[in-house]
Amino acid sequence: MLTELLLALRDNNPDGFKHLLKLGLQELGLDVVDELTRDFLVPLLSETEAD
Structure with missing residues (x-):
């Protein structure tokens, strides 16, 4: 998924x-998707995008 x-x-x-995020929410739940985005996706963003 990631x-x-x-x-x-x-x-x-x-x-x-958006489609994959929705699918992830349905299959994994909000807590898991939230943790994935915090751990893996947010560090990829610039400081401006992360705000």
Whole structure:
């Protein structure tokens, strides 16, 4: 799941990212998806984007 989310971001594919995020929420739950985004996705953003 995380790899697919990162690939969607890299490819600048917001629709794909939203779809995968929704799927992740349904399958894994909010707590898991929240932890994944905090641990892996937020560090990839610039300081401005993270705010």
